[in-house]
Amino acid sequence: MKRIATIVSMVIICGFMSTELNAQKVKSFSGLVTFSIKYEGDIDPMRLANAPKERIYTIAGNNTKYTVSGQGFVQHVVNIGDSSQNLMIIDHPMQKLVIKKDREDFEEDFEYVDIKVVPSDETKTICGYACKRYDIVVKDLEKESEIKVICYTTEEIGVDENINFETPGLKGYPLYQEQHIGEIKIITEAVKVKKKKIKPAEFLIPSGFEIISYDDYMEAVRASQNSGGGE
Template sequence: MKSIIKLYMLIFVSFISLNSFAGDKDFQGVIVYNITYPESNLDAQTMAMMPTTMKMTVKGTMNKVEISMAMGTTIMIFDAATDKGTTLMQMMGQKFAIPMDKESIEEGAKNIDSVNVQFIDETKDIVGYSCKKAVVSSIIDGKKYELIAWFTEELGDGSTNALDPLYEDIKGVLMEFSTIESGMTMKMEVVKVEKKKVSEKEFEIPEGYKEITTDQLQNMFGGGY
């Protein structure tokens, strides 16, 4: 159980650096991603507890990401206008709120080095949107990786990538992409895009959450690193 919780902490840190950034100024609505784990060596029990979907709600500079896992739900809310946000976690019957700012998000991505993006003259359709291809080469945790990303310019200018060192040079909304955390590949692919008006209430912090730091959360459930 402790190893599973530690893995959840790694995923949590990864999603902070990957998804809690500026909402795209040109898009308002909901984007739903499927999450898969290609070439994973996780056992069947652990794999069954991993997140399989990610829902991103965007309005103006506001961004809300919801990830459901077997042990609880994680919600990340971030306002690009202030470069601040909050991660809400429900885990093992407890509710936690972890404050975020630009510095803490960048700290979560400090294991990424030497990023090079090559744009390829290829396109493909993802849920009705024409997507362009990019090959991202990087060193992550001291190991070389080559990641494939597909992005569209039809939903915005790519401001959603502003704080992600792997994809910050891509000027479009990521529709299919991967991230690496502790040697494990997580692949995200859009399965639904819904343009609609979003209420300001979507980004309000509910009551009943205890404010703690990421380090405190790791020490409570993961035993530190």
């Protein structure tokens, strides 16, 4: 009888612990984030006229997606955070193509760059979300060039650091980015955050698309450049 009472007590205690742990879990964000994009510096007027001024991200957990519309084609850029995977989905009348970049491809890229992420005590509120500043320097070890980025991120969007697998060490989802590329400055800032249920299918590869690896894609790019097609 004592043994039964002990087991019942353990079940009750475990039940309370489970309830408490579930209460502590942060519900992952699901919805749309609209960004404005501004440019400063010496930029060719034609390029500036064609540069995007707005971008809308679809976010669910650690997955993100945005769409770029070109002349006669649409390109979706999907990041699957938990598997460190990037999908470039190109929907063109002549070809439906997916360029798949896996974790191993990113790890190889990281061998040629030095990424430093420095947290700051500076904070600001963007679209009602408390954000913390990070200063990032990305050095290209081959070209000996660097890009400086100021980020303000919120930990209320995204489950964990996997949402930033392309920038190891960055915590929280960026609602503000200020990129310094030479004399040009690009400012991307969230202007609207809308919570919304997002279906998992948003981040899947559509049927009927040809899938190629990132290595095969880069090999085709190099071949095109060597033959003069990139000029």
